[in-house]
Amino acid sequence: MSFFTSPQVQVSSKAIELLNGVLGKENISTAESVRDHHSRDESSLQAFLPDCVVFPKDTLQVSECMKICYAHSLPVIPFGTGTGLEGGITAVKGGVCMDLSHMKQILSVNQEDFDCTVQPGVTRMMLNSDLRATGLWFPVDPGADASLCGMAATSASGTNAVRYGTMRENVMNLEVVLSNGDVLHSAGGGRRTRKTAAGYNMTNLFVGSEGTLGVITQATLRLYGIPEATLSAVCQFQSVQSAVDATVATLQAGIPIARIEFLDDVQMKACINYSNLEGLQELSTLFLEFHGTDDSVKAQADVVGEIVQLNEGSDFMYATEAEDRNKLWTARHSAFYAASSLRPGSRILTTDVCVPISELPEIITQTKNDISKSSLLGPIVGHVGDGNFHTLLLIDPEDESERKIAKDLANRMAQRALAVGGTCTGEHGIGIGKRHLLAEELGQVGIQTMRSIKEALDPKGIMNPGKVFL
Numbered sequence: 001m002s003f004f005t006s007p008q009v010q011v012s013s014k015a016i017e018l019l020n021g022v023l024g025k026e027n028i029s030t031a032e033s034v035r036d037h038h039s040r041d042e043s044s045l046q047a048f049l050p051d052c053v054v055f056p057k058d059t060l061q062v063s064e065c066m067k068i069c070y071a072h073s074l075p076v077i078p079f080g081t082g083t084g085l086e087g088g089i090t091a092v093k094g095g096v097c098m099d100l101s102h103m104k105q106i107l108s109v110n111q112e113d114f115d116c117t118v119q120p121g122v123t124r125m126m127l128n129s130d131l132r133a134t135g136l137w138f139p140v141d142p143g144a145d146a147s148l149c150g151m152a153a154t155s156a157s158g159t160n161a162v163r164y165g166t167m168r169e170n171v172m173n174l175e176v177v178l179s180n181g182d183v184l185h186s187a188g189g190g191r192r193t194r195k196t197a198a199g200y201n202m203t204n205l206f207v208g209s210e211g212t213l214g215v216i217t218q219a220t221l222r223l224y225g226i227p228e229a230t231l232s233a234v235c236q237f238q239s240v241q242s243a244v245d246a247t248v249a250t251l252q253a254g255i256p257i258a259r260i261e262f263l264d265d266v267q268m269k270a271c272i273n274y275s276n277l278e279g280l281q282e283l284s285t286l287f288l289e290f291h292g293t294d295d296s297v298k299a300q301a302d303v304v305g306e307i308v309q310l311n312e313g314s315d316f317m318y319a320t321e322a323e324d325r326n327k328l329w330t331a332r333h334s335a336f337y338a339a340s341s342l343r344p345g346s347r348i349l350t351t352d353v354c355v356p357i358s359e360l361p362e363i364i365t366q367t368k369n370d371i372s373k374s375s376l377l378g379p380i381v382g383h384v385g386d387g388n389f390h391t392l393l394l395i396d397p398e399d400e401s402e403r404k405i406a407k408d409l410a411n412r413m414a415q416r417a418l419a420v421g422g423t424c425t426g427e428h429g430i431g432i433g434k435r436h437l438l439a440e441e442l443g444q445v446g447i448q449t450m451r452s453i454k455e456a457l458d459p460k461g462i463m464n465p466g467k468v469f470l
């Protein structure tokens with residue numbers, strides 16, 4: 001992987017001295033290894049080095065740092081855990097990477113009200129492990145142990161969204177430090193209601209803003225009761241069409257399914273080998289999970305079992321014990337790494353589109369045909385209950401022609417999604433690679449309105465420049 005430092009912006013020694021004054025020398029670094037670590041996310045996109053990395057310890061320090069960066073017109077790139085897949089944290093114009101991992105307090109848990117407030121260094125696994133004794137949990141699960149504020153910033157979702165929603169539905173309030181250092185509470189200071197009709201929805205303005213509007217320094221989140229009973233199951237199909245048809249029928253029947261994940265034959269080959277899955281074949285597969293009481297999970301599974309039979313699927317293989325369920329979901333969450341093991345030495349170009357669920361069978365089939373006609377391997381997985389799916393295009397990182405083939409495949413997939421009322425990203429965001437698609441998706445007036453909001457909140461254009469907008 002090669003690096004670029006930015007020719008455009010240099011953080012002056014004067015600015016470094018001022019940042020030192022706020023943070024202390026030990027919380028600011030210009031070391032190559034630290035900048036390198038902050039130059040790329042988990043994608044195969046180009047790495048760009050920031051000029052320095054700062055580690056604030058509280059909101060006041062974030063605000064003081066922002067005031068300095070604003071005065072010196074320095075780019076600021078908020079950094080959560082770097083698990084993003086669209087190059088969101090790359091310092092395309094150099095500047096200051098703001099790593100928020102030192103702010104890792106869970107500030108409050110209100111058990112009776114099912115909510116909590118966390119700082120930006122708290123990851124979803126940290127929160128769920130802390131919550132265990134309360135009988136509550138935070139269900140949004142992208143697989144990676146991402147920071148919850150990073151998840152808010154990318155509007156993350158993952159396997160549980162079909163039942164519990166995405167970050168958009170689960171963030172109640174955000175504390176955001178704006179580009180000039182002002183501290184905003186998106187729903188008003190201390191507010192944590194399930195509903196509000198009080199003016200514009202500023203909370204959702206920042207959900208999915210990818211660090212381009214401000215630094216999220218606190219998130220107030222909805223919590224849920226850990227279900228009394230959980231039942232996981234797997235079934236297999238002879239075709240993509242029948243697996244996805246069964247999914248659509250399940251949703252149309254109103255089953256409150258907690259997870260319904262599609263893996264195609266190629267992805268199953270990868271997962272069977274990588275995660276030692278026994279008794280499964282290289283076929284289109286659904287991993288399912290039901291949450292409820294003992295009786296209700298069985299009743300849900302019975303109805304879905306019938307739907308699967310009607311669509312010529314196999315009998316369910318159940319995973320009732322926690323250990324078996326963990327094995328199954330660990331295999332699903334390792335799908336990304338399993339896929340890359342299909343071609344040692346390869347890098348992965350991920351895609352992410354979302355369509356109305358009735359369009360899903362057709363678009364997945366078309367995408368699979370398109371990949372088959374190319375020279376690349378591209379397993380498909382999908383959070384199909386949301387109409388959301390990914391392909392993983394395995395490329396030789398040294399071969400530019402393969403990267404071009406993958407980009408063209410990804411672009412055609414996005415165009416197909418846009419043509420049927422879908423979006424170019426259901427959960428990974430725009431980052432650097434999908435800016436042209438966002439403009440197409442929103443149209444002229446839409447993108448201009450978004451740009452006006454950006455200019456109002458970030459008049460100097462210092463917040464994560466080069467992302468979201470062309």
Ligand SMILES: Cc1cc2c(cc1C)N(C[C@H](O)[C@H](O)[C@H](O)COP(=O)(O)OP(=O)(O)OC[C@H]1O[C@@H](n3cnc4c(N)ncnc43)[C@H](O)[C@@H]1O)c1[nH]c(=O)[nH]c(=O)c1N2
Binds near residue numbers: 149158
């Ligand atoms: C194996 C695997 C599997 C998945 C995924 C990744 C990997 C590696 N992801 C993607 C990823 O986990 C997701 O985008 C997270 O929300 C990123 O959170 P980080 O804290 O890592 O943000 P990261 O540090 O990568 O930053 C991402 C973006 O958010 C901004 N940002 C981060 N923290 C901020 C803050 N406090 N304030 C303002 N801006 C901030 C950054 O500037 C950047 O633009 C995913 N995602 C998903 O939705 N569903 C999925 O199924 C998966 N699956």
Ligand SMILES: CCCCCCC(=O)C(=O)O
Binds near residue numbers: 143
């Ligand atoms: C195996 C597909 C990985 C796609 C990227 C990660 C992701 O979003 C997921 O759902 O897994």
Ligand SMILES: [Mn+2]
Binds near residue numbers: 158383390427
């Ligand atoms: Mn996903």
